[in-house]
Amino acid sequence: MTQLEHLDEIAREAWQGNYARTGVLSSGERRYVALASGRMRELCPDDSIAYAVDMLEPGWLAHMIEMWRSTAQPKD
Numbered sequence: 001m002t003q004l005e006h007l008d009e010i011a012r013e014a015w016q017g018n019y020a021r022t023g024v025l026s027s028g029e030r031r032y033v034a035l036a037s038g039r040m041r042e043l044c045p046d047d048s049i050a051y052a053v054d055m056l057e058p059g060w061l062a063h064m065i066e067m068w069r070s071t072a073q074p075k076d
Contacts, residue, residue: 004032004063011036014043015074031055036064038073 001009007029010021014037022033022043031052034043044052053061 003029004060004067007032008036008067011068014039015071017074019043028055028057032060032064036068 007025010025011033013020014022014033019039019042022030025033031044031047034040034047035049035052035056037043040047040049040052047055056064
């Protein structure tokens with residue numbers, strides 16, 4: 001499993017409101033999970049979306065778009 005596949009797995013859990021595995025993430029990994037899962041408010045409350053996107057590692061945004069483009073955002 002690649003690093004991004006691992007982060008996607010954690011993002012799916014976060015999307016459902018389970019943040020148990022986010023505590024050990026680096027700040028960049030946490031931003032990726034927050035953006036992918038639509039949980040910016042819960043996981044990165046001090047970051048804007050624009051800042052979080054700008055801080056992603058090269059290639060991470062393209063991967064996120066490919067993996068998450070048709071996924072609905074959480075309703076709560």
